[in-house]
Amino acid sequence: MTADQQPNPFRPPAEGVAPAASWQWYQRPVWPLLPPPPRNGTGNAALVLGLLSVLFCWTFFLSPLTLVLGVLAVILGLVGLANVRGGRATNRVFAQGGLWTGVAGTALSAVLVALLAGWTADWPTEVRSEAGADFLAGPGQEVAYADGLAVTVAGPREGDPGQLLVIHVTNGGGHTVDLAEGVARAWIGDEAAGVVLLTRSPEELAPGETGSISFRIGGTMAGSAQHGPLALDYAPGDGYDFGFWEFELGTGDGGSGADSGSDESAPGDDGVEA
Numbered sequence: 001m002t003a004d005q006q007p008n009p010f011r012p013p014a015e016g017v018a019p020a021a022s023w024q025w026y027q028r029p030v031w032p033l034l035p036p037p038p039r040n041g042t043g044n045a046a047l048v049l050g051l052l053s054v055l056f057c058w059t060f061f062l063s064p065l066t067l068v069l070g071v072l073a074v075i076l077g078l079v080g081l082a083n084v085r086g087g088r089a090t091n092r093v094f095a096q097g098g099l100w101t102g103v104a105g106t107a108l109s110a111v112l113v114a115l116l117a118g119w120t121a122d123w124p125t126e127v128r129s130e131a132g133a134d135f136l137a138g139p140g141q142e143v144a145y146a147d148g149l150a151v152t153v154a155g156p157r158e159g160d161p162g163q164l165l166v167i168h169v170t171n172g173g174g175h176t177v178d179l180a181e182g183v184a185r186a187w188i189g190d191e192a193a194g195v196v197l198l199t200r201s202p203e204e205l206a207p208g209e210t211g212s213i214s215f216r217i218g219g220t221m222a223g224s225a226q227h228g229p230l231a232l233d234y235a236p237g238d239g240y241d242f243g244f245w246e247f248e249l250g251t252g253d254g255g256s257g258a259d260s261g262s263d264e265s266a267p268g269d270d271g272v273e274a
Contacts, residue, residue, distance in 0.1 A: 040091040043080030046098025049073035053105025060112055067109035073102025124241045125149070132243035136231075143243040148172035149236055156230055156247050162193070162218035163249065169236050170210045177205045179213060181238035186217045188249070189228025193218040 050073035057066035077099025083089035125147050127133040132143030132151075139155035150170045156163040167184075171177055180203050186193040198214040205211045217230060232245040 036088075038090040039083050039088045040080075040094070042076050042083060043089055043091040043095030043098060046073050046076035046080050046102060047094045048098070049076065050098045050101025050105055053109060054101050057105055057109040057112055060116060063109045063112035063116060066105055067113055070102045070104075070106030070109055073098050074106060075102075077102055124235075124239050126241045127243050132245065133241075136244050136246040138245065139247060141245075143245075145173075145236070145240060145243075148174070149177060149240070151234065151236055151243055153232065153234070153245050153247075156217065156249060159216055162216045163188075163230060164198075165215045165217050165230075165232065167213045167215070167234060168210060169205060169213070171205045171207050174207055176207070177237045179203060179205055179211055179237060182213065183235045183242075184215055185233040185242075186215075187231040188218050191228075193230075 049069045053066045053070035053073055057063050057070075077095050077097075080089060080095030080098065081092070084092045084095055089095070125145050127143060128146045129142065129144040131137040131141045137143050137153070140152055143151045145151075148171070150172055152168045152170075154166045154168070156165050158164070165186075169177070169179060169182075179200055184195045186195050194217070196216045198216055200211070200213045202209070202211050217232075228249075230247045230249055232247070233242040234245070235242045
C-alpha cells in the first residue's frame with residue numbers, strides 16, 4: 001500500500017492487531033429517586049373542620065351542621081394519624097389537633113342538637129292559610145293548618161241563652177287528632193264570653209275523617225249583653241296554634257249548626273271558659 005492510498009476503514013483488522021478505534025458504549029446515568037411529598041392534606045383538613053365545629057356549634061341553630069363537621073374531623077384526623085405512622089405524612093400535631101377538636105365539636109354539637117330537637121318539638125302546628133292568621137276568618141271560611149287539618153265555623157245562631165256555634169274539623173293529615181284537647185275562647189264586643197261545650201263527635205279524629213264540635217257562647221260571663229261582633233279563638237287540639245274568627249251577631253247562616261247546637265242536655269261543666 002503506497003503512501004497515497006488510504007486504509008479501508010471497513011476492512012477487519014489483521015489478526016493480533018488491535019483495531020485503531022472501537023465503539024464506546026456509555027450507560028445511561030441513573031438519577032437518584034426523590035421521596036414522594038408528604039400527604040399532609042388529610043391532617044390539615046381535619047384541623048380546619050374540627051375548629052369550625054367547635055367555634056360554630058354554640059350558635060345553636062347551626063349545631064346540626066357542626067355535628068357533621070365534627071364527625072368528619074374525627075374521621076380525617078384518624079386517617080391523618082395513620083398516614084403519619086406509615087411515613088406518608090409529617091403533620092402529626094395537625095392531625096391530632098383535628099382529631100381532638102373534632103371529638104369536642106361532635107360532643108358539644110350532639111348535646112345542642114338534642115336540645116334543639118326537644119325545643120322544636122314543642123312548637124305548635126301553625127295556621128297555614130291567610131284566613132284565621134293574617135286576617136279574621138268569617139262564616140264558612142276554611143282555616144288550614146300546616147299538617148293538613150282544616151277548620152270551618154258556621155255563623156252563630158241565637159240560642160237560649162247566648163249564641164250557638166258549630167265548628168267542623170277535617171283531618172287531612174297523617175295522624176289522629178284528639179279533639180278533646182281543643183280550646184275555645186270567645187268575646188262579644190269588648191266583653192269576655194263564656195264558652196260551654198254542647199257536643200263533640202268524635203273524640204278522636206282519624207286521618208280523612210270530619211268531626212264537629214258545638215258550643216254555647218255567652219250567657220255565663222257576658223250576661224245578657226249581646227252588643228258588638230262575636231270574636232272566637234279556637235285551637236283544635238294540643239300542640240296547635242289558635243285560629244281567629246269574627247262574626248256579626250244576628251247573621252247566622254241557618255246551616256247545620258242549628259241541629260248540632262240544639263242539644264241542651266250536655267253537661268255545662270264540660271265548658272272551656274276564656
